[in-house]
Amino acid sequence: MKNYYFLLCSILLFSCRQEKSNNQIPDALNDNKVSVSGSFRSYDDENLVDKLYAELIKNDQELQKFDSEILNNLNKSHEVRKELFSYDDKxxxxYSSVVSNTKSITDSxxxxxxxxxLKNSESKYYMRVSNLKKMSGIIEKNNASISDNYTFFKTALTIPIIEKFQKENLPNAKPLESFIAEQIEIKNKIESNNK
Structure with missing residues (x-):
């Protein structure tokens, strides 16, 4: 029974703490324009999804770990192909140098x-690297899929935040209505003086 009471108190405490933090406007949506830096990267002022996501994961170890795993994988995809890129570039x-040198030969x-x-050597080269190039293409395709899914993931997590903000911070219509009435009054005065 004690364990049940302790568990119930813990859940209530956590719920109250969670609700208290949920009532705060995220820094990214705050008019004070506080710069937000995530655990793993800084985001520009324009990308609100990234800013909200950075704030969201700031206090969530599991999300931070998952985010780190995603970013590390995307970065590793270039590292793992670096040797192939260098080899291919060389x-x-x-072959480009040979083509250039060939132009200077006068003996037909x-x-x-x-x-x-040259053609024979290039043909051998392309056969030699064809499997590596296919694997590099697969890595590139997987990167695109991971990036697409990462964007979807961040958006799906942050939509409830923006919707909550929109619902709780909808501007009052009265100042707008009042100003429209003021504008109509001024417009009517101008029109009456223009006759």
Whole structure:
């Protein structure tokens, strides 16, 4: 029974604390324009989804861990292909240099042999790297899918925040109505003086 009472008190305490923090306007939506920095990156002033998401994960260890895992995976995708990119760039640069050098050869027979040699070597190269290029393409495609899903994930988590803000902070219509009445009055005075 004591454990049940303790558990009930803990849940109530947590609920009250959660409700108290939920009543606050997130910094990203606060008119004071406080700069928000997430645990893993800073976001520009324009991307409100990223700012709200950064605030959301700030106090959630599980979300921080998951976010870190996603970002690390996206960063690792370039690292893991770095050697292939360098290798490919050097090979392409070499073949490009050969093509450039071929233009300066005046002996047409020698030029023809060199072009044949080049085509043969390039063909071997492309066969040698075709599997690596396919894997790199798969990594790129997976990156796009991970990025798309990450954007969806952040949006799905932050929509309730913006909707709550919109619901609780809807501006009062009275000042607008009052000003419209004032404008109509001034407009009518101007029109009556223009006759």
């Amino acid at each position: 090979s392409k640069n070499y 027979l020698l030029k023809k042999k060199l072009i044949e040699l």
